[in-house]
Amino acid sequence: MSLLDDLYREIILDHYRNPRGRDTLDHPDIVQEGANPLCGDELTLSLKLGDGKIERLRQDGHGCSISQASASMMAETLRGLSLEESEALMRQVKAMLKGESHDPLPDDLEDLAALEGVRKYPVRIKCALLAWTTLEEALKRIK
Numbered sequence: 678m679s680l681l682d683d684l685y686r687e688i689i690l691d692h693y694r695n696p697r698g699r700d701t702l703d704h705p706d707i708v709q710e711g712a713n714p715l716c717g718d719e720l721t722l723s724l725k726l727g728d729g730k731i732e733r734l735r736q737d738g739h740g741c742s743i744s745q746a747s748a749s750m751m752a753e754t755l756r757g758l759s760l761e762e763s764e765a766l767m768r769q770v771k772a773m774l775k776g777e778s779h780d781p782l783p784d785d786l787e788d789l790a791a792l793e794g795v796r797k798y799p800v801r802i803k804c805a806l807l808a809w810t811t812l813e814e815a816l817k818r819i820k
């Protein structure tokens with residue numbers, strides 16, 4: 678395993694062991710559930726909206742390290758973003774995971790780049806995508 682793989686693995690395991698934003702909200706505006714039956718990953722997103730932004734986002738779920746790390750990274754990254762910015766980021770990450778885009782992610786999102794490594798393991802891509810497809814469903818309900 679290369680040095681880079683080790684580094685990516687460390688980032689993913691850190692998010693898995695210390696998940697960011699792991700909680701549920703008391704009075705969420707939107708609750709969206711998602712699942713990846715291929716692996717048994719489950720995720721619930723709770724969103725509180727305000728002023729055209731995702732004011733708070735909490736994620737709660739269980740499953741493999743990649744699915745849970747991806748949700749943790751998402752919770753950390755979306756904090757305070759506008760709905761448009763959130764949607765743009767969601768599209769960019771989905772394209773990266775599916776191998777449709779090779780545009781580098783912004784520097785402050787370098788944790789997310791660790792997920793790029795899953796492209797080598799097609800069966801795990803759906804694990805990494807779960808958080809983002811669940812977010813996509815949540816955002817659809819806002820419009």
Ligand code: ZN
Pocket residue numbers: 713716717718740741742743744803804
């Ligand atoms: Zn999984």
